[in-house]
Each structure stands twice: as C-alpha cells, then as structure tokens.
Amino acid sequence: xxxxxxxxxxxxxxLQSGVTLxxxxxxxxxxxxxxxxxxxAIVMPTFYTxxxxxxxxxxxxxxxxxPARYLIVSINMFGNGLSSSPSNTPPPYDGPRFPVVTLHxxxxxxxxxxxxxxxxxxxxxxxxWSMAGCQSYxxxxxxxxxxxxxxxxxxxxxxxxxxxxxxxxVKAALLADSAFADGDxxxxxxxxxxxxxxxYAGWAYSQTFYxxxxxxxxxxxxxxxxxxxxxRDHLEWDANDLLAKLxxxxxxxxxxxxxxxxxxxxxxxxxKARAILVPCTTDLYFPPxxxxxxxxxxPNADLRPYESAWGHCVASPGRKGTDFMRFLNACVxxxxxx
Numbered sequence: 001x002x003x004x005x006x007x008x009x010x011x012x013x014x015l016q017s018g019v020t021l022x023x024x025x026x027x028x029x030x031x032x033x034x035x036x037x038x039x040x041a042i043v044m045p046t047f048y049t050x051x052x053x054x055x056x057x058x059x060x061x062x063x064x065x066x067p068a069r070y071l072i073v074s075i076n077m078f079g080n081g082l083s084s085s086p087s088n089t090p091p092p093y094d095g096p097r098f099p100v101v102t103l104h105x106x107x108x109x110x111x112x113x114x115x116x117x118x119x120x121x122x123x124x125x126x127x128x129w130s131m132a133g134c135q136s137y138x139x140x141x142x143x144x145x146x147x148x149x150x151x152x153x154x155x156x157x158x159x160x161x162x163x164x165x166x167x168x169x170v171k172a173a174l175l176a177d178s179a180f181a182d183g184d185x186x187x188x189x190x191x192x193x194x195x196x197x198x199x200y201a202g203w204a205y206s207q208t209f210y211x212x213x214x215x216x217x218x219x220x221x222x223x224x225x226x227x228x229x230x231x232r233d234h235l236e237w238d239a240n241d242l243l244a245k246l247x248x249x250x251x252x253x254x255x256x257x258x259x260x261x262x263x264x265x266x267x268x269x270x271x272k273a274r275a276i277l278v279p280c281t282t283d284l285y286f287p288p289x290x291x292x293x294x295x296x297x298x299p300n301a302d303l304r305p306y307e308s309a310w311g312h313c314v315a316s317p318g319r320k321g322t323d324f325m326r327f328l329n330a331c332v333x334x335x336x337x338x
C-alpha cells in the first residue's frame with residue numbers, strides 16, 4: 001500500500017447502522033491549493049480496488065484537472081486498507097467484525113475532512129469511476145447545497161438487482177475457500193482470492209472485448225493470461241477489506257437515509273448539481289439504461305453514453321488504446337466552466 005498520503009483522524013464515528021467505529025480515520029492525497037473563497041475543490045473518492053494512487057492517473061491524463069487552478073482531493077474509501085478497514089482496525093472491530101459502512105457514512109466523513117482539515121466551503125466538482133462515481137451521486141443528494149457539479153462515470157445512484165447478483169457471485173467464490181475461516185484466516189485465502197479475481201474479470205469487460213481479442217492490446221496473448229493477471233492483482237488485497245467494500249457497494253442507494261426514507265426519485269430530484277452521467281454502452285453491471293432512468297429524475301443532468309467494447313474497464317485510470325480520457329476531459333472542462 002502507498003504511503004504518500006495524509007491521514008485525518010475522525011475520532012469515534014457513529015455509523016448509519018448505529019454502531020460507533022472508534023478512532024476512525026480517512027486517508028487522502030491532495031494536489032494544488034484552495035483559493036481564498038474555499039470553493040475550487042475537486043473531490044475524487046476512490047473506487048472498489050483503488051486508492052489515491054490509481055486516481056492520480058486521472059490527474060495526469062485529464063488536463064482540465066489542473067492543480068494550478070484547483071485543489072484536487074482524493075479521499076480513500078473506508079475498507080480500502082488505508083482509511084479505517086478490517087485489516088487495520090484493532091479489536092473489537094478487526095477483520096470480519098468490522099462494522100457495516102455505507103456510502104452515506106463515507107460521504108459524511110469526507111465532508112468533515114474537507115471542511116475541518118482543508119477549509120473547503122464549496123465543492124466545484126465531485127467525480128469518479130465505478131464506486132467513486134456512486135459516491136459522486138451520494139454527494140449530490142446528501143449535500144445538495146454544497147456541490148456545484150458531479151461527474152459519475154460507469155456508476156449508478158443505486159446498486160441494481162443485477163449488480164447485486166454479480167457481487168454475490170464474486171463473494172461466493174471467495175467464501176468457498178476453506179482457508180477463509182469465516183474471516184479469521186491465519187494466512188491469506190489465496191484460492192478464494194484467485195477465484196474472486198477470475199470471476200470478476202468476466203464482468204469487467206464486455207463479450208465483444210473477448211470476442212475481438214482486445215486483451216491483446218493490454219499485452220495478454222490469451223484470455224487465460226488476462227485471468228491470471230486478475231488473480232495476481234487480487235492476491236494483493238486483504239479478503240476482509242474486499243468484503244467490507246463489497247458490502248458498502250451492495251448497500252449503495254442515495255435514498256437510504258432519514259432524509260429521503262427510500263424515495264429514490266425524490267433523492268434524484270434533490271440533486272441540484274449540474275451533472276454529466278457517463279455510462280459505457282457495454283458495461284455489464286452499470287448499464288446505460290439505469291443511468292437513463294436516473295437522468296429523467298435529475299433536474300440538471302445530461303446523459304452521455306460512451307460507445308466502447310471495453311465495458312466497465314474503459315474508464316480505468318491510465319488505460320491506453322481508447323479515447324475515453326479525451327472524452328472525460330471534455331466533460332470535466334464543461335462542468336468546471338459552468
């Protein structure tokens with residue numbers, strides 16, 4: 001895990017579940033500086049298997065994310081091994097005993113970091129890929145008077161039933177490893193972690209991606225070589241951390257709180273921020289149809305599907321061989337100009 005970050009101590013945090021997480025903390029990385037008005041912040045939460053290190057790929061590839069003009073803040077999500085997580089929390093909330101954390105909890109604590117530690121008064125843009133994009137929606141609904149614009153790409157405002165089924169599949173692959181030992185493993189459950197990665201790879205790219213052998217553009221001669229790479233990548237993650245974030249993902253719903261009481265359309269309608277919603281046309285778990293439904297209920301949303309065979313991974317930071325980063329840059333520039 002990376003060490004080039006700062007840590008914000010939150011103290012004891014009462015979560016939506018009613019459990020209090022003691023000595024909670026968020027890790028973050030910043031680029032640029034805050035202006036005198038405190039309103040030039042761009043917030044980039046992290047995605048499922050990402051940290052601020054991966055998000056830096058967007059800062060490098062998207063010229064509109066200019067540290068000379070903006071304070072860019074990448075905040076690590078709870079459960080990713082840098083912020084409070086099963087792998088770094090002492091008893092009684094270590095490992096499988098780590099409490100349920102929602103996106104609402106994440107964003108509430110992110111707001112504290114921004115206002116208390118960095119002096120941010122207003123946010124120019126919240127943007128992100130996948131679960132980071134889900135947090136962009138969450139920011140817009142949770143703090144509608146603080147956010148000027150949101151840019152979720154390959155994401156959704158509520159985790160769909162089909163997305164739930166996908167997540168149950170990868171979870172089952174991990175839990176089937178006897179070495180997992182109900183989360184109290186003595187050593188990493190490598191068989192389960194490898195299975196988790198192999199199942200995930202089938203969803204991360206589209207059918208067309210594999211049919212047209214686009215994995216060759218990533219340096220993999222066969223799809224089996226790609227799967228082995230996904231195995232290696234997931235061996236680097238703590239199993240309980242993966243499951244904690246997966247639980248957060250499954251609970252994703254901008255209306256699941258006391259303010260909206262499950263009224264999803266009302267929550268979407270409350271998002272005042274200017275929004276550009278960017279699905280990939282072949283994303284298997286954040287399909288454009290879901291974003292189209294969201295856009296109809298958001299007062300300032302523009303739906304812009306991106307045509308690609310790369311599926312969900314078209315937006316992966318540092319991805320080469322596609323025009324997605326140029327497309328993303330245009331969206332960022334438009335929202336910031338507004």
